[in-house]
Amino acid sequence: MxxxxxxxxxxxxxxxxxxxxxxxxxxxxxxxxxxxxxxxxxxxxxxxxxxxxxxxxxxxxxxxxxxxxxxxxxxxxxxxxxxxxxxxxxxxxxxxxxxxxxxxxxxxxxxxxxxxxxxxxxxxxxxxxxxxxxxxxxxxxxxxxxxxxxxxxxxxxxxxxxxxxxxxxxxxxxEHEERFSLNLNYALFCYYELSDPEQAYMIADTGYYIALSTMDKLDVITGNGIGAIAKILKEYMNIWQNQR
Missing domain, CATH: 1.20.190.20 (14-3-3 domain)
Incomplete structure (x- = not known):
């Protein structure tokens, strides 16, 4: 009951x-x-x-x-x-x-x-x-x-x-998705609000590689969610790298 x-x-x-x-x-x-x-x-x-x-x-x-x-x-x-x-x-x-x-x-x-x-x-x-x-x-x-x-x-x-x-x-x-969402949101905050592209790239880079090493340990649903965040992190990293 x-x-x-x-x-x-x-x-x-x-x-x-x-x-x-x-x-x-x-x-x-x-x-x-x-x-x-x-x-x-x-x-x-x-x-x-x-x-x-x-x-x-x-x-x-x-x-x-x-x-x-x-x-x-x-x-x-x-x-x-x-x-x-x-x-x-x-x-x-x-x-x-x-x-x-x-x-x-x-x-x-x-x-x-x-x-x-x-x-x-x-x-x-x-x-x-x-x-x-x-x-x-x-x-x-x-x-x-x-x-x-x-x-x-x-x-x-x-x-x-x-x-x-x-x-x-x-x-x-x-291993929670919010751990990697933190890297994404914090990186965007540094780039757009603090005007600190170097810090933004470093935070995104850290989150991306930790996400890659974490995904294989998890169930499919959680792994896919973290994989989606990792993909977005990588896209922003590529954009910021090209602007350097």
Whole structure:
């Protein structure tokens, strides 16, 4: 017979199958508030739910931005002055701002959950690696919507999170896909956000060769997942090598 926690995890998995991502978040937050020692599978399920919710909001923002550009062109052709905005245009700008704030709130919520609950109760070095990697990923999302001091702070937090995650990969041999996704995301962060192509190439190169040596030890599904990441790493390495 399933206990209360097992029933909640089953409910979360069923909600995931039906793309009820907000419900997954609500259930797993309840589980964490009761017992913050969650498995890596549960951690990744929570991340997937937040990620899908954020992506949904990003699509919403893109659609609203498209409409806003259309209204801006209409206002300009109608008045001849870019400074004058119609009521419809102003409403759309306000809606875009609300969507952006919603995305930021989701990111901060997950980061706080990781920082306050999950990292202090991590069950292994691999668990700590994934937690810090997810923190870095969500700080990177925040970089899209911040400027000035807030942007600099998110940049610093993202880098510190990726450095921490990378440190934990040196303590144990890790075979989870997120270990190699870390190399990919960290390399992209170094290249595009820190403007450090040498560091980006080194991180990608390390992940690529460790992935190659790891794939043959794993089952087909996991091996294929890591192989796909290795292929992307190699593609970026080739691009960056040609730009040297």
């Amino acid at each position: 399933l206990n209360e926690r097992q029933k909640l995890i089953l409910d979360a998995k069923l909600a995931k199958l039906t793309n009820q991502h907000v419900k997954v978040i609500q259930i797993l937050k309840h589980v964490i508030n009761t017992d913050p020692k969650i498995s890596i599978e549960e951690l990744c399920m929570l991340n997937a739910a937040y990620k899908c919710t954020v992506e949904k909001e990003r699509v919403s923002k893109a659609l609203k931005y498209f409409k806003e550009r259309h209204l801006a062109e209409y206002d300009l052709s109608d008045s001849g002055s870019e400074a004058e905005k119609s009521p419809s245009h102003l409403i759309m700008l306000n809606e875009i701002a609300k969507v952006e704030q919603g995305i930021c709130d989701l990111c901060h919520e997950f980061i706080k959950l990781i920082t306050d609950k999950l990292i202090p109760n991590s069950i292994s070095n691999e668990h700590k690696m994934i937690c810090n990697k997810f923190k870095g990923d969500y700080y990177c999302i925040l970089l899209e919507f911040t400027t000035g001091k807030a942007h600099k702070l998110n940049l610093m937090e993202a880098e510190m999170s990726y450095i921490a995650a990378s440190f934990f990969t040196t303590l144990d041999e890790m």
